[in-house]
Amino acid sequence: MTRFFYDGQNCESLNGESVLDTLIREGHQVNYSCKKGACKTCLVKHVEGELSTGSQRGLTLSLKRNHYVCACQCEPTPGLKLKSVLVQDLxxxxxxxxxxxxxxxxxxxxxxxxxxxxxxxxxxxxxxxxxxxxxxxxxxxxxxxxxxxxxxxxxxxxxxxxxxxxxxxxxxxxxxxxxxGHCCYSSAYVDDDLTLIASGTGLGPIYGIAKDAIKSGHRGEINLYHGAKNSNELYQHANLLQLMLENRNFTYHACIPPSQKEGALKLSRVHIGDPFDIATAHKPIKEELNSKSRHRVYLCGEPDFVTRGQASAFLNGVPLKRMHVLSFEYKDLRTVPR
Ligand code: FES
Known part of the structure; x- marks a missing residue:
């Protein structure tokens, strides 16, 4: 058991608990969402005492300088003093x-x-x-x-x-x-071939990245793959087809599972299958390693989808430094009283 202080109150953490876990268990009013250090909704302020490694991982320099800490990533240390943050500060x-x-x-x-x-x-x-x-x-x-x-x-x-x-x-x-977050387009990538892969509403940021690249005069190829559960979820189908007509270097690939094949008949240019398989078959990245163009992969969607995409891209020869990911990390809080 480790004792630390939050807003001057005594808190006692059990083995393996983070500061956030302890605060929740002891009934403090704290905000949180992902519990993975991604969302930054659980920030608290460090006042005194030793901070465990990783307590400030992923925070901007200015948040670090202002002594903010992710409560979900902070392991309690004896005598650690933390305080809640004012909403208007953040x-x-x-x-x-x-x-x-x-x-x-x-x-x-x-x-x-x-x-x-x-x-x-x-x-x-x-x-x-x-x-x-x-x-x-x-x-x-x-x-x-x-x-x-x-x-x-x-x-x-x-x-x-x-x-x-x-x-x-x-x-x-x-x-x-x-x-x-940093899953953005940069003009430094203007000659790279971009593979943009989204599931569900991961299409929102992926579509935005594609438009950003086009607006910035991107010269490499842009291939956008949208994996949806069924054809009704291809919610930007017409707009993306239009974008493809207007831009020679942009191609849109709608992907739905084989079980939804029937529904796809009413739409044009829909692939049946997994977006990663379709992307790999369409553009075998390994073959390009000796060519001049570099390949860059963007992945947005649910955590499982993003992890699978990273593994698939890596196995196909894309180094991690050329992968940009935005994973919709969240914790199902429905059974946890707030
Ligand atoms: S960063 Fe702590 S709950 Fe998301």
Whole structure:
């Protein structure tokens, strides 16, 4: 058992517990989502005492300098003193500017904030609603816009996504934190061949990255693969076909599983099968290792999908440093009292 202090109160961690686990078990009001060091909704401030390795991993320099710590990554050390953070220190006011349903289960939101954010497609933000519930969402639009575009899938029993999908209205006030993450396009990649692979609403950031690359005058090939459960979930099919018609170096590949083959008949240019298999068959990366063009892979979607994509790309000769990933890490909190 290790004793540490949170807002001056005595906390006792059990073996193997993180600071966050202890705070939750002892009934403190703390925010959290992924519990994996990714979302940064669980930040607390370090006051005194030894910090365990990794407590600040993944934080920006300015957060580190200001003594923020991820409670889920921090192992309690004897005598460690931490304090809660003020919402206004980390969040800025924001508002839902518009809301558009893209399919039966996906809504597009445009969010405006009180300050201009230097965001890019492929990063993510945290949104906090009136009761303190906070969730991370991937950014789907390029840096030129003042608004942040999000594609939100209504998750079965997902508290925040269901609220955004069904109840939150235009003008709704929120708080916003971020942007975070590095899964972005850079003009340094202008001659690289890009393979962009998304599952579900991972398409939002992937589509944004493609548009960002095209706008930046990308010269290499861009292949975008969207893996969907069925044809109804190919929610940007027409727009992506149009983008393909307008740009010679951009190709869109819709992918749905063999069990949904029937539904695909009504749409043009839909592949049947796994997006990784289709991507590998279409563009065998290993064969290109000796050519001048470099291959770069972007992966966005659920954690299992991203992990599988990384393994597939690696086995096909893409080094890790040329993979850019945005994994929708979250913890199912439905059985955990908040
Ligand atoms: S970073 Fe700690 S809960 Fe996500």
């Amino acid at each position: 969040f800025i006011p924001a508002q839902i500017h518009s809301k558009e349903y893209l399919s039966d289960s996906v809504v597009k939101l445009l969010i405006t904030s009180s300050e201009k954010l230097n965001h890019c497609a492929g990063q993510y933000i945290n949104l906090r609603r009136f009761d303190g519930l906070t969730r991370s969402y991937a950014i789907a639009n390029d840096p030129c816009s003042n608004e942040i575009e999000l594609h939100v899938r209504r998750k079965y029993n997902g508290q925040f996504s269901d609220w955004l999908f069904n109840h939150a209205s235009v003008g709704e006030s929120l708080l916003l934190q971020g942007p975070w």
